[in-house]
Amino acid sequence: MIKKLVLxxxxxxxxxxxxxxxxxxxEELVSTDITDDIGALYEGETYVKADLSDLAAMTEVLQGADMVVHFGAIGDEAPFDDILQSNIIGAYNVWEAxxxxxxxxxxxxxSVHAVGMHRIADNIGxxxxxxxxxxxxxxxxxxEDLGRMYWDKRGVESVHMRIFSCAQVVSPRSLSTWLSYDDLIRLVRAAVSAQTVGCSIVYGISxxxxxxxxxxxxxxxxYKPQDNAEQFAEKILAEAAPADPTDLAQMCIGGPFATIDLGESGVAQLTIIDDSKKT
Incomplete structure (x- = not known):
């Protein structure tokens, strides 16, 4: 069992x-985010409010930690300055801390969006x-490149999970891109418990x-995913509009992110049900 883990x-x-x-x-999970409160805590969990863009704060949060599971960031397309602070400077601060x-x-x-302009038909690895x-x-x-450099230069291991559609299956695209919550947990557990990883990339998909x-x-x-979106196929496809092979949102693995203007929300083009787990 790990002594201290940060999320x-x-x-x-x-x-x-x-x-x-x-x-x-x-033995100890330190959960962190920028909100004031995350509700009831689980046994062994503490909560610390901290901003990813603050290196001093992240250095303090990670003090004594064995590993960090880094999910904090803007989870959508946004203006570059916003992405810069939360996702880019935030990532540097986590690795440096x-x-x-x-x-x-x-x-x-x-995320899949690191390779989102590749075509589905290419079946990339x-x-x-x-x-x-x-x-x-x-x-x-x-x-991903930051993690590679910190492994090569400073020996900090990393697992980069290119997460696909971790939400309820509601569209033809998600029949192929679904990552169930149970498989997400299996993936993170595998990434944490693997004996050695160096700098590794894995697709987060069921x-x-x-x-x-x-x-x-x-x-x-x-990582051994166990769930399969095919169980939803009959209902989803019966209700879906005909496919359009000229639409990049249908042809690229990034879905609607392949066609939105830079800086504009891609999540707004999706139907994501907020089924967050409540404590």
């Missing part, structure tokens, strides 16, 4: 599903070059029949 972005929808499982992997405190590993919530579809995706590319990518080369993490 950033604990107030977010995905963070809400990770808090309880992470308390089972550590990890280095200063001797933290062994950063488990990072990267983990060796596909960065091809971001937004400032948001660009920030994920930065953090075992979907229609998956647009393959995870070959990530077996050493030990």
């Amino acid at each position: 950033t972005g604990a107030a977010g929808r995905l963070g809400s599903y990770l808090r309880e499982p992470l308390t089972q992997m550590a 990890a280095h200063r405190n001797g933290v062994r590993r950063v488990v990072y919530a990267s 983990l060796d596909a070059p960065h091809r971001p579809d937004s400032y948001y995706g660009l920030s994920k590319c930065f953090a 075992n979907n029949d229609r998956a647009p990518v393959h995870n070959l080369g990530a077996g050493h993490i030990g």
Whole structure:
């Protein structure tokens, strides 16, 4: 069992599903975000309000930690200055604070949007070059390269989880891109518990029949997704409009992020049900 684990972005929808499982992997879980309160705490969990853009604050939060699970960031496309502070400077602060405190590993919530302009038909693997579809995706590319540099130069391990559609299945696209909450938990647990990872990238996606990518080369993490969106296919496809092969939002793995203007919300083009786990 890990002595001390830090979770950033604990107030977010995905963070809400990770808090309880992470308390089972550590003697102490320190959850952090910029909100004043995240509700009732689990046994072994404490909460610290801290801003990712404040290096001193992050250095203090990570003091004595063995690992950090970094989910804190703007989770959508936004104006570049906003992305810069939260996602880019925030990522640097986490890695630098990890280095200063001797933290062994950063488990990072990267995103499909780091490679979002690749076509679905290409069935890319983990060796596909960065091809971001937004400032948001660009920030994920930065953090992946940052993690590689901190591993090469300073020995800080990292696992970069390119998370796909971790939400309820409501569209034809999500039949291929779904990451169930249970598989999210399995992925994070694997990334935390793997013996050695160096600097690794893995796609955060369930075992979907229609998956647009393959995870070959990530077996050493030990991630074994068990859920499959095909169970929803009959209902979703019966209600869906006809496919449009000229629409980049349907042809690229980044979905609507492939067609939005830079700085404009991509999440606004999706139907995401806020089913955050309540404490």
